[in-house]
Amino acid sequence: MTMGTRVYLARLAGLPVFDPNGDRVGRVRDAVVRLRTTNRPPQVVGLVAEMALRRRIFLPIGRVTSMDAEGVVLASGVLNLRRFEKRANELLLVEDLLDRRVTVIPEDGDGPGTPGAVVDIGMDLNRNNEWLVTRVAVRGHTGRLTRRGHIFQADYERVRGLIGPTDTQGTSNLLALLEQMKPADMANALQDLPDARRNEVAVALSDRTLADVLEELPEHDQVEILVRLDRERAADVLERMDPDDAADLLAELPKAEQTVLLDLMEPEEAAPVRQLMSYRPGTAGSVMTSEPVILTPDTTVAEALARIREPELSPVVAAQVFVARAPSATPSGKYLGMVHFQRLLREPPSSILGGIVDNDLEPLRPENPLGEIIKRMATYDLVAMPVVDTSHRLVGAVTVDDVLDHSLPRDWRERDNAEDDEVTL
Numbered sequence: 001m002t003m004g005t006r007v008y009l010a011r012l013a014g015l016p017v018f019d020p021n022g023d024r025v026g027r028v029r030d031a032v033v034r035l036r037t038t039n040r041p042p043q044v045v046g047l048v049a050e051m052a053l054r055r056r057i058f059l060p061i062g063r064v065t066s067m068d069a070e071g072v073v074l075a076s077g078v079l080n081l082r083r084f085e086k087r088a089n090e091l092l093l094v095e096d097l098l099d100r101r102v103t104v105i106p107e108d109g110d111g112p113g114t115p116g117a118v119v120d121i122g123m124d125l126n127r128n129n130e131w132l133v134t135r136v137a138v139r140g141h142t143g144r145l146t147r148r149g150h151i152f153q154a155d156y157e158r159v160r161g162l163i164g165p166t167d168t169q170g171t172s173n174l175l176a177l178l179e180q181m182k183p184a185d186m187a188n189a190l191q192d193l194p195d196a197r198r199n200e201v202a203v204a205l206s207d208r209t210l211a212d213v214l215e216e217l218p219e220h221d222q223v224e225i226l227v228r229l230d231r232e233r234a235a236d237v238l239e240r241m242d243p244d245d246a247a248d249l250l251a252e253l254p255k256a257e258q259t260v261l262l263d264l265m266e267p268e269e270a271a272p273v274r275q276l277m278s279y280r281p282g283t284a285g286s287v288m289t290s291e292p293v294i295l296t297p298d299t300t301v302a303e304a305l306a307r308i309r310e311p312e313l314s315p316v317v318a319a320q321v322f323v324a325r326a327p328s329a330t331p332s333g334k335y336l337g338m339v340h341f342q343r344l345l346r347e348p349p350s351s352i353l354g355g356i357v358d359n360d361l362e363p364l365r366p367e368n369p370l371g372e373i374i375k376r377m378a379t380y381d382l383v384a385m386p387v388v389d390t391s392h393r394l395v396g397a398v399t400v401d402d403v404l405d406h407s408l409p410r411d412w413r414e415r416d417n418a419e420d421d422e423v424t425l
Contacts, residue, residue, distance in 0.1 A: 006135065007067055009044070009093045010120040013177055014185075015070075017049050017059070019077040026051040028072055029189060031093040032058065032086070033121070033133060035163065041156045042163070044123045044131040047072065048084050048092065050185075056192065058084045061131050091163070093121055095193055099173045102161040104138055104154045113160065115141040119151055119173050136162060139173070175204055183209075187216035199228050207233070211240035214249065223252050235264035238273070243290045244402065247276035272330065275395075284373055284387050285366030287406045288396035292384070293321045294328045297336055297354030301347045308341055316399040319383045323357045324394045331393040335363060335386060363388040364398060370406060373398055 009031040017026040030048040047059045049072075057079065059072075066073045091097060098120075103113035122135030136159045140149030156162075178186045178201070190198045190213065202210060202225045214222050214237065226234050226249065238246045238261060250258045250273065258277075262270045272290040279285030293313065295304055308318040320340045325333025337359030347356055363386040364373060377385060377400065384399045 006122045006124050007131075008120045008122050008137070010098060010173075010177060011069075012047065012067060012072065013094060014180055015072055017047075017072045017074065019074055020065075021077065024071075025049075025074070025077075025079065026057075027185075029056060029192075030095065031121075033091045033093065033097070034087075035089045035091065041132045041134060042091070044133065045090075050188065051079075051081065055081065056084045057081055062129075094174060094177065094189070095197065097121060097162065098177065100162060101141075102136070102138060102159050104136075104152075105158050105160060107158065114138075116149060116152075117141065117173065118162065122153070174201060179209065183212035184216045187213045191217065191221060195224070199225060203229065207236045207240050211237050215241060215245045219249070219252050222249050227253075227257075231260060231264055235261050239265050239269040243269075243272040244276055244288060247273045247286075251277060251281075279366055282370050282406070283366060284364045284368040284370075284385075284398050285396070287370065287373075287402045288364075288366075288387050288398045289317065289402065290330050290396045292317060292330075292386075292394075292397035294324055294330070294332050294394060295321050295353055296326055296328060297323050297352065297357065299323075299353050300349065301344050301351045301353070301356075302349035304339065304353060305341075305344050305349075308344075314399075314401070316383050316401050317397075321353065322386055322394055322397065323353045331389060331391075331395045333393065335388050335392050335394040337361075338384075338386060361385070363392075363394075365389075366395065370403070374403055374407065377403065 012028045012031060015028045016024045017028060019025050026049040028047050029050045031044055032046045032048060033042045034045045035042050044061060046061045047064070048056050049059050050056050059074065059079075063074050063076060064072055065075045086092060097118055100118045101115065102118055103115050105113045116138035118136060119139050120137040121133055122137065123131045124134040125131055133156050135153050136156055137151055137153050138159070139151045178189060181189065186209075190201060193201065198221075202213070205213065210225075214225065217225070226237070229237065238250070241249070250261065253261070262274060265273070276286065276288070276290060293307055295307065304321050308321065310318075318341065320338050321344075322332075322338050323336045325336070327333060336354070337357035338361070339353055339357055343356060343358070361380065361382075364376075366387055366389065368387075373385065376382075377398075382400075384397045386394055387396045387398060389395050
């Protein structure tokens, strides 16, 4: 996949984009294919790159000096930051062509064609320095539910159905591409798909992956995807979301629908969500997570470090442990204090948490307003604060990402904040 040879476009998706100095400026998300009025193959005119603040811009193919498995290198650090918009005669590889159902006719033109789905598109550089679509990688359709067809390549001229209505697309290859991304990047990629295609892909994701993606989407996209699922599937996805994110999403639905989905959830999964939804908006109770790391005072440092190393914990949740009497689920026994992970790293593995706990910080109460929480976290340079009830039981923790999510404008995930159309990096 280097300049001067055939390049396969799907392999570029997700690769970093570097300026001439070797500094990373973004990441490739798609390729732009321009249709032509003659029967000549479509021309690849550029790439779509994702920059800071989730802005997607167009990179003309002529600005690219190299493309390989390590990334894409630009000839200039001057970029046009105008947000990319697809034109009427253009198609995007991931959005429009990947998974397209096509038929490949035999080389001699005789006999029935071979049905399949598009896996990748190959482009070659011609004598006029134009990148043209020349090859199509296709996974053959076997007609059997339990057997996947083999992948083969065909010249562009032999492929029928590549350019046509978008209702001839599946999802398997796009899913394979998306599942290599982090949830935030996957969510951003879904936002750029047409509504029908986005909803089709979302339905095909696993419950765990869809839950992670929903947590990264704007509220209106979350709602649109959730309401298109059958209610049992929607309840399963909500169970796999963090309780505070599930509560925020349910709050966007009508009361009757909230009740139905909560009733369909497993009682132990629905209970913390119901509790979070009972707090007044804009308070510690409404923004906290009800699943911080809670350990008893006789837990050793070694055991605490093992707990925060668990991969399913987010960085802000794993940054500290909260120490309380049993039980260790919220609402816990009496709250005793917290231990930051840096303190854990400095203590002997055999030490117990009860001997190193920090109890100087006054915990939050569920009714504390967001403004007060922000001031206290900023004053003490904290990434999380405990929340206790009137009996001094730990009921949750407010983390810095919770504060940011509820302090920024509701549409911050979709905003395009760059002011200049062109910038030198």
